[in-house]
Amino acid sequence: MTDRCIYIDADACPVKAEAEAVATRLRVRMVLVSNGGIRPSANPLVESIFVPDGPDEADKWIAERAGPGDVVVTGDIPLAAKCVAAGAQVLKPNGEILTPANIGNVLATRDLMQDLRSADPFRQGGGRPFSKADRSRFLDALDRALRRPV
Known part of the structure; x- marks a missing residue:
């Protein structure tokens, strides 16, 4: 097992099972961080952390611990x-x-879209549905990230 860790912002993460499969294959510790409602895994490499209810508690927990060599899986851009x-x-x-190289642009786009949504209360949705291709891209990206030298 390596010193690396995969931190999953787990409350709304659609790829927990895929991440666990990669973590198991590569013998990497994985931590699922949520406000609850997620069934703990029997896998000894997977730890479940339940943080108190409240805005951004899981994000704070992850941000305080993630560092070089770790991989964080999140859709939350400020946490990212x-x-x-x-x-x-x-x-x-x-x-x-x-x-x-790209987080500044991604953060700026997120803020712009948030402003546009708040300016137009009738604006519908915004994102496309999660697909099999997204899942496949995630698996490939996680595998490459964990194989990259620290």
Whole structure:
């Protein structure tokens, strides 16, 4: 087992099972962080952390611990920015890799879209459904991230 860790922002993560399969194959510790409602895994490499209810409690927990060599899986862009700044590799569940080179643009786009949604209360949805191709891209990106030298 390596010193690396996969931190999963687990409350709304659609790729927990895929991440666990990769973690098991590569013998990497994985931590699922949530406010509850997630069944703990029997896998000895997988730890479940339940944080108190409240805004961004899981994000705070992950941001305080993630660092170089770790991989963070989240769709939360402010959390991703903190983890990238701490030296962790960050993946969105669709396999998109967030890096120091692109996190500023991703954060700015998120803020712009949030402003547009708040300005137009009738604006519907925004994202496309999660697909098999997204799942496949995630698996490939996680495998590459964990095989990359620290």
